[in-house]
Amino acid sequence: MVLIPDPLAQLKLLHTPPLLKVAVIGAGYWGPNLARNFKTSPAWELCAIVDMDVERAAKVATPLGDVPVFATLAELLAGTEVDAVAIATPARTHFAVAMAAIAAGRHVVVEKPLAATWEQGVAMLESAEASGVVLMADHTYCYTPAALKIRELIAEDALGEILFIDSVRINLGLIQPDVDVFWDLAPHDLSVIDFILPGGLRPEAVAAQGADPLGTGKACVGHLTFALPNNAMAHINVNWLSPTKIRQMVIGGSKRTLVWDDLNPQQRISVYDRGVNFEKASTSAAQRKAQAVSYRLGDTWSPALPEQEALALMVQEFADSIQQGRQSRTGGMAGLRVLSVLEAASRSLALGGEQSTVAGYDIQLEGTR
Template identity: 35%
Template sequence: MKSLKPRVGVIGFGYWGPNLVRNLIHNGECDLVGIADPNESALKKFSKLYPHLSTYTSAEELLEKTKPNAMVIATPPATHKDLALLCIDSKTHLLIEKPLAQSVDECDEILTAASKQDCLVMVDHTFVYNPAVRFLAEQIHCGNLGELLYYDSVRVNLGGFQPKTNALWDLAPHDLSIIDYFTEGKMPAQVSAVGRKHFDNDIDNLCYLNLIYPNNFIAHLHLNWISPIKIRTVLVGGSQKMAVYDENMPTEKIKLYDRGLSLVKEKPAPGDFRVSYRMGDMTAPTISGSEALEGVIKNFIKMTKEEILPITDGDAGKRVVQILEAATKSMDENGSPVTISNLYNNTWLKKVA
């Protein structure tokens, strides 16, 4: 186990990089050795906030001059593979912004290279470290909700258009990583998705995604860049209890409902039954107000110092990309279901204990 503070470098100071840098500095358990960004205005912004830290115009220069043992990649997905391979070649552990890469093949390149160099890869699936999500995961894993039946999410807002991605790849990783965490790495048997391009830019601004699991669990995601209001609501149904998670609520983000129904047969004949409803209490547990990124950075530093697998490791990142890739294929075929086992060999998908 290593005890020295990790030397951490950051690539990218655009949209998400400033949040990661702020949390790295606030953490205090690592030494931030500098950032790299080819954009001069981004470097000026960084220097104004952190004048005592070094800036570089390329990842190569940052790696060469600072010799970090861990790197954070906060750049567009199209750059992830090449930057990750560059860092791995310098034998650094990695935290990579979601999604891990643009394809499963790129994920394989990253993870294979990392394995050969004994480098660990963590993906910034931020919501997995959200205190509300972690509380709900505990309720699921301890059996408080019973058998998991469904996950129904609405993740919509006005805007978010990007030149090289669509609503599916931008918004779905949040819910897919949460589902991956709730199900402990289980993969759906079948994926279907439909999207629509309402503007002249050949980019899907809206998507409806369905995931069918072998154990009768089902997930539905509504993803939309052209909603008049911002909604971040998840319904999770279990055989014993149900939960509502509303990220937009200032308090009571999680509400647990001791409610449900069951079918009571009145006669032996098939189809004869009555419905019994259970209308129990609603509870709103107190949830920590700590920032999710604080948890991300804590887990990243722990991974780097102790050289242990993080919660959202490279395989978790690959599973998310695999579903995104299958959903993209379904969208290209106007919603035709895609069977996961027909696309990939899933022997690697069993989550490491």
């Protein structure tokens, strides 16, 4: 019996890009999650785990098929060919590790926040652009099916003009040793706002209020507010001390209001056709006050969402951006926008809640929005 090759199958093989080789740097809390998703991704070959504690690295590597372990990035680069690295080390080390990888011509994805300071983030972006490599922020929540759906609904004007965004991210612990509650929890909310709004996260100033009732030396409870376009407002509540865990974002629009409850797997998104009907007028203040306000009470619906792990979608987006030679949907610029708000929040907190100017956006990278 003579087997005749299938021309379509052969053509598919010819156009299938080779696996990208990646190393995960950091075997602490987030590193094992990254390693597992890179291992199971059809686009990647997990080649190494890097951690100063090689025993901890080995505990991550062994269940994944005895992946090689290294103590430092220098040892990895000297002993293994990799296309990219995923950095899951403490935030204070992101800059040094990323810059070394970029200098070696490797693509880089960095756990939030992108860096410890705005200046470091700028240097990382400029170095990646000069080296022709992809720099991506691991804003995992942006790849949840819920966030992707919200982005889609806003893009198609299903909610109308955004009037407010109110986000609550509270739980009991874990009190971090090196950052306050803003730097620990708020990046998730800020990155999602940056992802879902067509213009991205671009406030001119922010105001932050925080409290440290336990005397830890850092804010454990915090509120962050800033203006959105068209006189809208965003508010983020973060808290390490709450006995209940809440992960909720409310996005109010002129047409509909959306509630994302991340802890409700049966109904993560609810869209309410309820709100205030108030026609804006460019007349005098007295005339505006005289305008009638009415309320609408319509239906509520919940869009069906696929059950997909956000980190797996992030890992695939990293591969796609490398293979297609483009900036990722949460590229370095997105990471820098979030970083600039965090820095402004820290300044505001030090000033007792006064508004603090957010650093400008004067870096133009090809393919970024």
